Amino acid sequence: MAGGYRIELAWDQVPDDWQTYASALFGLANANSRDWVGYHDRTRGGRRLAAFDGERLTGVLFVGAGALTKAFVESALGAAHSPEARYRLLAGRASGVQEGPGPLVCSCFCVGANTIAKAIASGCASVEFVGETLKAGTNCGSCRSEIRMMLEEQIHEQSSQQRAPQTV
Numbered sequence: 001m002a003g004g005y006r007i008e009l010a011w012d013q014v015p016d017d018w019q020t021y022a023s024a025l026f027g028l029a030n031a032n033s034r035d036w037v038g039y040h041d042r043t044r045g046g047r048r049l050a051a052f053d054g055e056r057l058t059g060v061l062f063v064g065a066g067a068l069t070k071a072f073v074e075s076a077l078g079a080a081h082s083p084e085a086r087y088r089l090l091a092g093r094a095s096g097v098q099e100g101p102g103p104l105v106c107s108c109f110c111v112g113a114n115t116i117a118k119a120i121a122s123g124c125a126s127v128e129f130v131g132e133t134l135k136a137g138t139n140c141g142s143c144r145s146e147i148r149m150m151l152e153e154q155i156h157e158q159s160s161q162q163r164a165p166q167t168v
């Protein structure tokens with residue numbers, strides 16, 4: 001994909017040090033040579049780490065629920081992110097405000113990530129429903145896994161917001 005690589009991993013041992021593990025995965029000689037932000041979801045066991053060279057995102061590791069979408073990786077990897085915006089990346093969203101259709105997800109029907117995200121936010125709760133609404137995913141089907149990940153991410157995000165402590 002443009003700008004980098006997205007890979008999926010499976011293994012039977014949990015690394016002792018996630019930052020060292022991510023550093024090796026990203027091809028960094030020394031984990032301390034980068035700025036890092038991280039998040040540990042103790043409830044679900046997930047971890048998220050992002051490495052920066054200055055303001056440029058050079059690697060991001062999501063473990064557990066909330067897979068990274070291709071659209072996210074293409075828009076965020078290699079781009080500059082201010083220190084204040086870095087934690088938004090750990091939610092799987094680019095740090096800048098993105099207008100228009102967003103990075104292309106469905107090339108058969110030229111449907112972007114922002115368009116799909118809006119459809120999901122408006123109530124399209126399945127890949128099939130997104131297809132009925134936008135046509136995305138209804139031809140070759142190669143984008144269906146990407147759309148499914150966007151749906152899962154949105155569901156995870158909504159359930160996290162519902163669990164968040166309320167202030168009165």
Ligand code: FES
Pocket residue numbers: 105106107108109136137138139140141142143144
């Ligand atoms: S890329 Fe979406 S249906 Fe072909």
